[in-house]
Amino acid sequence: MKQEWPLYEVFIRSKSGLSHRHAGSVHAADDEMALNNARDTYTRRNEGVSIWVVRSDRIVASDPAESSAFFEPAEDKIYRHPTFYDIPDEVENL
């Protein structure tokens, strides 16, 4: 009988200054292996300078059934967007 290894979610920082982004997932028997597998699966073409891995079952996720209560109240709050500021050209990645 084959027992599946746990799933880990992989987050990659593509260069210094940017935040980590979800890249995908890997199977691994332990944390160290998850980091290795993430490196070998998702950074083969020089995609990253930093990797985070976390067991998928440790992620607390919002419930899709609750999405109207969670997200819809923010839809019409235009005053929360900082659209009234001019952003200088020098500021990147905002």
Added chain:
Amino acid sequence: MSDKSVLAAYAMRLGDNALILGQRMIELVAASPELEEELANANFALDYIGQARMFYTYAGECEGAGRDEDDLAFLRPEHEYRNLLLVEQPNGHFGDSIVRQVLFESWYLALLDVLTRCSDEGISDIAARAFKEVRYHLRHSGQWLVRLGDGTEESHARVQKSLNDLWRFTGEMFAPDELDDEMRASFNGPHLEVLELQWRLDVAAIVAEATLELPDDQWMASGGKQGRHTEHFGFLLAEMQHMQRTFPGATW
């Protein structure tokens, strides 16, 4: 030997180790236990073949006889390959492969480290690139040895047997021949007896963490550096050279 012929022979030997181990690992493609392990193994195999290409190209330049990387990789007879017997050993089961990788990579990493400081720039440049790759390979293989050794009763017993079986191929790594002596005298190359002390410490640490026993120093096999190979080598070579022998100079 002239300086150039020492460098040519030494680079060729390094290329042989990398190519033959790379070929062994390529045999595992599509046979790994997990997709992620499959990718990792194929990456590492290609790292080794990339190192072989660099060493062979440089060997060809030093030799000055017009042979390129393909000539050296594919068109030599068995006795002209000077790789260690350890790297040509069959993959066996997963634990056998891992033990072979750990024993070789811990030696190779220490060797490359010294070669990055040798006085020949051609060798030291390639060694510096290879060192980074192999440091990661050893991290991977070393962690697997710990997982298997410190795993279940069965994995422990099987990987201990792998270690005992492959141990006899490690003596050759530290027995200097004339070429090692010349490389050391002329280019500040590795002192293999000193390397052995470091290697024993490194391997002992991994083996202890894996809750395994270091085998006794038994009779050691040798001959790879002189071109006398084990019975597995001819089969490996036949498969590896098949295309070039059948369609000489074929490209795509």
